[in-house]
Amino acid sequence: MSISDQIERLATAKANIAAAIESKGVDVPEGxxxxxxxxxxxxxxxxxxxxxxLAAHPVGSYFKTASKGDPGEIYGGRWELDPSLGAFRWRRIE
Structure with missing residues (x-):
């Protein structure tokens, strides 16, 4: 790998790192x-x-549990208990 290839690879890596940090809401100063x-x-x-x-269970998704407890009381969001055999099946509605 040539020096110019290595410099280009590092520049790309630096830009990717900056983009990842900024995607989390933290500003990266120029330079x-x-x-x-x-x-x-x-x-x-x-x-x-x-x-x-909640990010892993967007509106419309299901959460199965052995407990009848409403997941909204623990994690937030609004959930509806769907009829099911066996495990309790909650659907996120909001």
Whole structure:
């Protein structure tokens, strides 16, 4: 691999890192180095268990559980209990 290929690869990697950080809502200043960006990573918001659960179960999806408890009471959102045999099947409606 030539030096120019390596420089291009690093430039692409740097742009990808900046894009990933900015996709999480953290601004990357123009001309920031990779080291500068590493320091910005700590500013990326951490998602709660509830946010992850709701993102994994968009409106219209189902959640099966052995418990009759409404998942909305734990994770949020609005859920409807569907008739099912065996496990309780909840459908997210909002």
């Amino acid at each position: 920031a180095s990779i080291s500068d960006m590493a320091a910005l990573v700590v500013k990326i918001p951490v998602f709660t268990e509830e946010e992850v659960f």
